Amino acid sequence: MASVCFYFQVHQPFRVKPYSIFEIGEDREYFGDRSHLNLNNGKILRKVAEKCYLPANAVMLALLERHPEFRVSYSLSGTVLDQFELYAPEVLDSFRRLVATGRVDLLAETSHHSLAAVYSPEEFRTQVNNHVARLERLFGVRPTIFRNTELIYDDRIAKLVEDMGFSGILAEGADHVLDWRSPAFVYRPKGCKRISLLLKNYRLSDDIAFRFSNRDWAEWPLTAPKFARWVDQVNGNGNLVNLFMDYETFGEHQWRDTGIFDFLSHLPEQILKHPDNDFVTVSEAVRRYEPVAVLDVPHTISWADIERDLSAWRSNAMQEASLKAIFALEREVKASGDDRVLEDWRRLTTSDHFYYMCTKWFSDGDVHKYFNPYDSPYDAFVSYMNVIHDITLRLKTRATTYEHV
């Protein structure tokens, strides 16, 4: 049996606008850029909705209608849900229609796509619980499987998540962790008794997410029959083909004219041609397949960059300093009893802010630069720290009257 398990990450951060020293103490619309810049969150959300979320959801709904066997799972961050509500409610409705088919799983994650798992277990639990409650409210389903921000994972995080009652957790199938083992099986995290671990098949996932339109790739052009053959090869060698990727792959990272939507439309029928193939949601995968072995992950892994570690968010002094500064405010923010400060603070825990400060390969202009809406990591850092100064002033003055966006 080869069960294809699709999980798509849907996320947009609240990007901090260019925020100078003169805004400190004066301007609390940290995320309210209204310019033509790629920091205008509403503008970006509407663009991505147009190019990706709406057309991709339409394809998914058609596939669910056409193939009773088809399954798919999503993780929607709390910040992207906020932005759907603010800027494109029709996207939220289209996700509701998908979930209503009963063949679409939603995953739990932190409400703010944050790095709280690394810095504050208490805040981590709060953000996860808040997010689960919100998903239940919005979609009427309660997630049982968890995925952490950017698939950040280690034994400690697995235990934290097991203790919260989840039955499964996702991670990157990183070579240095798997060694000779295969991501086609379910594992049990070391130190855990009940929770199952699903590992991303990064080769097949990245064939779609990163290589699909790369004309220098020997396998270009990638067609649905060809990809289905690769899936077939797992038959007899394992149970699962875990295809985990950003949802923005469809139409945003890989543009429509690359043929990505046609590929997606035809993939299920090609995969289902093989009688032993099927599709599972993340919760079905955990229910159907027992863990085959214990997997020990003492050092934190993620799905980012070649390193598959925390270095995308935490490898230079600016990142370390800003992470230290934001989590140092946790106690005071919570003690203030000011919900608006708390929400702003949580938006600042989102991992993307620190990704924008990454200087790895900065001069080479690769993926970090492509995904960086600021002119440089230094600009991202300066605006972010200025916002922290403003939050600090708010805490010092305990101001309570202002309009929130």
Add this chain to the structure above:
Amino acid sequence: MRILMFGWEFPPFNSGGLGTACLGLTRALSRSGHEITFVLPKQLDLKVDYMDVLFADVPRLRVKAVNSPLAGYLTDHRYRVLMGALPPELARLYGRDLYEETQRYAEKAQAIAATVEHDVIHAHDWLSFPAGMAAKAVSGRPLVAHVHATEFDRTADGGVNQPVYESERAGMHAADAVVAVSHYTKERVGRHYGIAPEKIHVVHNGVDPRDIVRLGASKLNDHYKIVLFLGRITVQKGPDWFLKAARLVLERDKDVLFIVAGAGDMERQVIMDAADSGIADRVIFAGFRRGKDIDRLYQMADLYVLPSVSEPFGITALEAVQNGTPVIVSKQSGVREVLPEALQVDFWDTRKMADEILRVLSHREDAKRLGERQRAALPGITWDAAAIKLASLYKDVAAVRA
């Protein structure tokens, strides 16, 4: 007197104190009846060689822009980067490297000198020295070479660029008189360039008296004492020494904020260093600022520090004092000669710098009185005073020529 002046930058097209000085001087000269034609390089969008730029608020001043990408504080490396970014059909208009471009600019300047009537030629700093020399060759008028900074200052005595040095030296030797912006600079010009002391005339920079508009305090002032650095973020200006002192201050007083305002080739390094040394939450980077914003920064600050490794003058110290903010200046600066009440430290003595910062910040009344004493010196440090000295120098060199 009719003056043909060559410079690199002129507000609002400036990135540093040189443009401020050129504007201050020409304004004061025009007030006392002199006629100035100010030639400066400016990259024009069109494929034209020259353009007259109008400055309505200064009478008797004509600004002629020569189409050239030369600009203040340009290095050969930056010049090549700029050229690389231009479309080839535009890049072809200009010199292949910085030195070739100064020569090309000099030829264009020569054409201006042949058509604009003038009694004296006045060139500001090395980029315009070849132009001044070319003008002198065609008109035979005396040349005044004005030294606002030498290559030794800009590089903080490390890694002097030989072609730049040679341009400076040739300009100073070809000139009929050399103007230095301080005795500090005069001494360095004599020592490094072999110019006889009697040929070097000290004309201090100044600041035009003006009414300072109070722009309202920042809410940061309610919770922190604020120390300001404002200048180009380069090795010359000592931003790294400023942050070293900041760290020492913060060890003793956590309620101090340090503002670093400006841009420059060391900016990224300085930001990273601040983060690395654990004081990122007490340093605010304000970026490059102009006009009102600069006044706001001076007014926010309880103290201004000029920690330059080598500062020929240091106009910002006067601007800070004008805004009522007391200053600490480096002993390696020219401004201390006209501002004796300024607190003075060696740029490298960060322990002393930190002590002085803490002393000023912890005695508000004393600090206020210090600011007032420093401000009392300003009426004597004006561009009008500088213009009077220059005018008399023009007369002397013109008389020798005649």
